[in-house]
Amino acid sequence: MTPRETILDHKNKRQNNSAIAVCMKNITKVFPRVIANDHVNLTVNKGEILALVGENGAGKTTLMNILYGLYLPDEGSIEIKGEEVRIDSPDKAIRLGMGMVHQHFKMVPTFTVTENITLGNEPAWGKGIFVDKKKARAQVIALSEQYGLKIDPDQRVRDIPVGLQQRVEILKTLYRKAEVLILDEPTAILTPQETRELFNVIRGLVRDGKTVIFITHKLKEVMEISDQVVVMRRGRVVYTSRTQETTPQKLANMMVGREVLLQLKKTPAKRGEVVLAVKNLTVLDNRGLPAVRRISFEVRKGMVLGIAGVEGNGQTELVEAITGLRQVESGNIVLEGREIGMFNPRRRRELGMAHIPEDRMTTGLNMEANLKDNAIVNSYYKSPISKLNILNFKVIEKFTSRLVKEFDIRTPNLNVVANTLSGGNLQKLVLARELAGKPKILVASQPTRGLDIGSIEFVHQRIIDARDSGTAVLLISAELEEILSLSDQIVVMYEGRIVGILEAEEADEETVGLMMAGIKPDKKMKDTSFKEKPF
Amino acid sequence: MKRLLDNETIRGLIMVLFSVILAMAVGSLVMLINGYQPLKVYLTLFKGAFFGKRNFLTSLQRATPLVFTSLAAIFAFRTGLFNLGIEGQFLIGAVIATFIGFTISGLNPVFHVLLALCCAVAAGAIWAFIPGLLKVKLKTDEVIITIMFNYLARFGVSYLVNYPLRESAVAPMTPQIKPSAELVRLAQGTQLNTGFFIALFMVLLAAFLLSRTTLGFGMRNVGLAPRFALFGGIPVNKTILMGMLLSGAFAGLGGGIEVLGVYRRFMEDFSSGLGFDGILVALLAKRNPLGALFAAIFYGGLKSGAMVLEWTSDIPRELIGTIVAIIIFFMAAESIFDFIWNLGNSRVKAVTKEA
Structure with missing residues (x-):
């Protein structure tokens, strides 16, 4: 980036700061047995990158699914560009300028890049029901040039690397005129180099006036890319800060709710045979x-x-x-x-x-079975877990509760089914079982x-x-x-x-x-x- | 959290109630269209099934073979197998038991019955083991092979009854079994026999095998999560073979008991559908052996109630069959109510939100 660009960038930002792209107020969403979002407030400034961080189950994805119209909140309201809206379907969300790139791509692998980008919104041929393939292709090329996202419009999606597939997903949202892009853990499947490329793309989008919500749990990335950071824990927003005013350690502690070690304590290995x-x-x-x-x-x-x-x-x-x-x-x-x-x-x-x-x-686990069955799969046929092919429930109970205790597995009891x-x-349960022998x-x-x-x-x-x-x-x-x-x-x-x-x-x-x-x-x-x- | 759990239970109860009411409503509609009084018909049906000693014992008798065939289905289901060949395994077991029953004489009744039943068990087990072996070794689909084995069994047995083993000139059936091979009837005027107690014992044995033994442990893990089973060191192929073997054994035993206790000879087509009804009962019982006992009694009861209805009213048997089918359908189609329940729930939420 040249110094001039940087200055322009800052100017843009200052202008954009006056506008708020998305404002979610008091959002509450309750699922059976869990409160996914508990009176969450989230303000996203236009033209900025907001990092939404938190552990799994903190409610990030639920919040974004609400914004994208996949769930209706039980309470609370959403304002987009200052206007209160009711987003009851992804369709509505797209019309309001939302775009979401899911963690698992939603594409047809055997279709070409162009077909995937235009799918559902294909330009029609004349006024008929047929797709104007030429026009679609031209539109995709124009779009990719406009945002500097290079792709080959004729390749099949299954034949291109993940990094490029992600680019296609981003183009898909831009094709639908997204103003606010939600990226759900976009770097999970990328190499460091691909991540760097993605970040350049994101910066470019922001320069063009787009707003980006970036869901992640990698703190290094938060520090590198975002302007504002919001930490969620157990369904609540626990911390909000400008990125330059915080540190990775602080973020980690807020995410987990206690002091954590970011650096592993490790002595040199004593290699044997x-x-x-x-x-x-x-x-x-x-x-x-x-x-x-x-x-x-x-x-x-x-x-x-x-x-x-x-x-x-x-x-x-x-x-x-x-x-x-x-x-x-x-x-x-x-x-x-x-x-x-x-x-x-x-x-x-x-x-x-x-x-x-x-x-x-x-x-690793039988998700339909209880913890005890899962704990003994590699030892069920051995004494003392079973004798003469008959399972000893008492021993199994003891063994499992020992694992649960030693590995600090949080569970209401040993009879719950794993998928709860x-x-x-x-x-932890897998680790406990595998290391037990x-x-x-x-x-x-x-x-x-x-x-x-x-x-x-x-x-x-x-x-x-x-x-x-x-x-x-x-x-x-x-x-x-x-x-x-x-x-x-x-x-x-x-x-x-x-x-x-x-x-x-x-x-x-x-x-x-x-x-x-x-x-x-x-x-x-x-x-x-x-x-x-x-x- | 407690409150929500209670909600679960309430939901289950509502679901059962709802499905019964809905079944009766739809059945009533069918009857009204045909000009019959629903209330009277239902009353006769359920009285015929469960009220009065004779009716009740007949229901138990009708339930007995279903207990065996449903246990057979449960063992296959638990191992993740679709044994659609229960019908054939049942027939093979029945014909072998009959053969032992009428050819050997002069045996102590206990030994004779035991011998006949053991042979029935072995025959059913082998008949199921072959498709299992083909599945494990050649990766053939057990659904197709077991269905084909049904045909083999049906026509093979039909040949036996029509030619080598035929006794009567009038109908295709074997000679009667010797009295020493008969299972004792429990009361006058019904065909309920000691086979019912064997069924009760087998329910307990099945429950024990499935929940308390290493074999049952292997089966449920192979059935629910085959990759996990392999990964964890469960001998998957051996477990699949055991699953088929046991499934066939229960089916064969059921066939043996049905001839030794009820018909006392093998008649062509005496069992039609018991194998498939067993699969249905197993599903009604949610693949639980104890549940299968009750589901079999319920199902057997409906069948014998339908017979009573047929004798005592002028409703055509086809219509009775339809009504029974509607009831079973609504009992089995729980997922439909799940869907409706969730629909209702989300609507309630949406309304409260707008309010």
Whole structure:
């Protein structure tokens, strides 16, 4: 940004400050058993970026869904540009200039970019019922040029990377003439570089007079992009501030409601012998194409090996092959010197493997079953949990309540069905169960996905504790920050291959970020790290 | 929070009441159109089902095979399987029990009955195990295979009854079983027999198996969350095979008991629909064995009530069948009421908001 632009920017801002884009007053929304929004007030200035932060379940998404017409509030009112409105459908919200980019994209993968952007609002051919495809395409191109959002209008959405898909979603809202853009956790699926690009796009939109509401729980991003920050906790707004007048620590404390450690306490790893070795492993995906291509690495006792990479680069298939949920195409998986590639999950567990799967809803837990069933799935057939195939309810009760206590799982009782607990408590349950058997190797896949700061802190600490008590940890995460703060050694995956292996000391966001995009580090790096670990 | 929980219970009760009232209303409409008095018909129907010793015992007798077939359905459902072959497994069990019943003589009654029933159990179990094996090994869909196995069973049994095992020149049926193989009838004038007590015992056994054993634990997890089961180390394929095996075993046992207790010989088409009715009863009971007992009695009662209605009134049996079907439909279609309930609720909220 040139100095002149900055000055212009500031001028614009000052002008815009006089106008309020959205004002939500005393919004209350009650769901069965939970008050999602409790007299929430939110004012968004026109031409500004407002960061809405809070833990999961704090009520951010509910509030935004109310603004977008997906829910009607039980109480309270909404003013847009100073006029009171009743938003009873997304249609109405769009007409009032709202645009929302959901966390999970709402697009038709097999349609082209143009078709997705214009879907439902296609320009008609003459006055008829047919779509004027030429006009649609021209409109999309014009729009993308107007806002500097480069896309290929003819590509199918399923063929373009997530970063671009997100851009299509943003264009979709702009096509519908959105003035206020709501972005729900937009950076969750992006690499650091893609995030930076997104931020440039957002800044550009604001320069054009748009208003942006940015939902996130990443405090670094809040500090970087927003003008104003609003913190929600348990359905209430607990803190509002200009961004430059606050600090990440302050925000974290407000989000959680107590002092939190943003920096993990960790001593250097005491590496022992090799526990898990993966040699020339190739694994196929569901379509029968190689997702993991001749990968080799080792995990030692007492260390965390982190596998970094943007999602969908073979990590899922790699984890499934290691844990026995997917067939190995070729290569070896060796646990303490024994080939385990052909064993079923139970055999692998009996040899000391534990697994925190990336999808706790379908794999990690049985959401329809109570906590006790969930706690014993890996031990139900062993004494003393059962004897002669008959379950011992007393022992199960004791065992489960011990886990609940040790891992601080907040639950009314042990008989509630898993899907009534929050994500953080569910993940604690998974962690408690998997660590209960003192595993030799813990395979932790996206262990903090969707969790709030408090739970992330807890899960990270437990993983480090396990490491320090001698467990080898294989951590797979798309969150670069998580990889960097937990790992002792880092493997970066791209398109099923290993781009490079780094020691923790030589890894930083920039280097790993580039490797995640498939770009090998420069010569200097190679000389220090790649000779020792050929692959 | 307590208040909201109470709300849940109230909702459940309202739902049952609502579905009964609605069923009767729709049934009344059908009757009025056809020129019958609804109140009188309903009274006869329910009296015929549950009032008077004879009527009540007949209802229990009609419920007995349904208890077995619904338990069979429950075991499959709990394991996440659709065993639509209960009908066939029931028939196979029945024909084997009959065969043991009339060919062997001179046995102690207890042993004879036990032998016949054990063979029925084994036959039903094997008949269900084959589709299970095909599912596990070849990934075939058990729905299609079990339906096809119904045809195999029906026509296979029909052949047996018509040719090798046929006794009567008049009708396709086997010889009568020996008295030593008969299940004792409990009261004069009804066909209710000791099979009912076996049904009661099996309900308890099923409840125990499902809730207290490692097998039941494996089944419910494979059924509800197959990926979780595999991940956690539950032997998924073995559990699926056990699910089919047990499902078929209950169905086969039901078939055996029905011939040993009620018909005492195998007649062609004696059971038509009991297998599918069992699936319906299992769904009414929300896949709970104890619930299945009551649902089976309710369903069996409606059927025997309908018979009484047929004898004592001039209403055509087709219309009676329709009315019974309407009642069952409304009992089973709970999701419809869920929908209506939620609709009503949100409307109330909207109104209070505007006020």
